[in-house]
Amino acid sequence: MNTNIRLTLVESLDTELELSLSRLLISVVEDGASIGFLPPVKHEEAHLYWQNVIQPGTMLWIAKEKDIIVGTIQLQLASKANARHRAEMAKLMVHPEHRRKGIAGLLLSTAEAAAVSEARELIVLDTREGDPSNILYQSRGYIEGGRIPYYVRSANGELHATVIYYKKL
Numbered sequence: 001m002n003t004n005i006r007l008t009l010v011e012s013l014d015t016e017l018e019l020s021l022s023r024l025l026i027s028v029v030e031d032g033a034s035i036g037f038l039p040p041v042k043h044e045e046a047h048l049y050w051q052n053v054i055q056p057g058t059m060l061w062i063a064k065e066k067d068i069i070v071g072t073i074q075l076q077l078a079s080k081a082n083a084r085h086r087a088e089m090a091k092l093m094v095h096p097e098h099r100r101k102g103i104a105g106l107l108l109s110t111a112e113a114a115a116v117s118e119a120r121e122l123i124v125l126d127t128r129e130g131d132p133s134n135i136l137y138q139s140r141g142y143i144e145g146g147r148i149p150y151y152v153r154s155a156n157g158e159l160h161a162t163v164i165y166y167k168k169l
Helices: 015-030 043-051 103-117 133-139
Strands: 005-010 058-065 068-077 086-094 122-128 143-153 159-168
Touching: 005 103, 015 043, 015 068, 015 086, 058 103, 068 103, 086 103, 103 122, 103 133, 122 133, 122 143, 133 159
Parallel strands: 086 122
Antiparallel strands: 005 058, 058 068, 068 086, 122 159, 143 159
16 A cells, blocks of 8 residues: 555635546546546536535545545435434545555545444445446445446446445444
């Protein structure tokens, strides 16, 4: 694992941070990530997305290497009375040039530890079937709970299934 990676919990976004996160989002989508966007992502679209991330119940971490944002993850705490024991992992992103350094695992571990500290016992997430992220989640103890066919569209218009995972903490 790369020990030069620093993780920070973000509580507010300034213009510089939002711009860096927008560049990260654009890079990972251009590289084929299925995180709710289709290429080409315009800066305005990415900017609007990040403006709405910081809100009650959503925790956002960034991973930096030498003051460059190389990854991010969100933990969304369920707020309904019958769901306060769970959280959803969302938007795990690692810049394509910084993959295979243990950054995704570090982000996942950090979000999982925060979930435990928030008295959450279950984490759920979904990812496109066939993406490398499936291997990551399985290797980290996530269990496949099911698949939904035709759930996401790729840049070429093809429809793909999503795999839903869960992990009991």
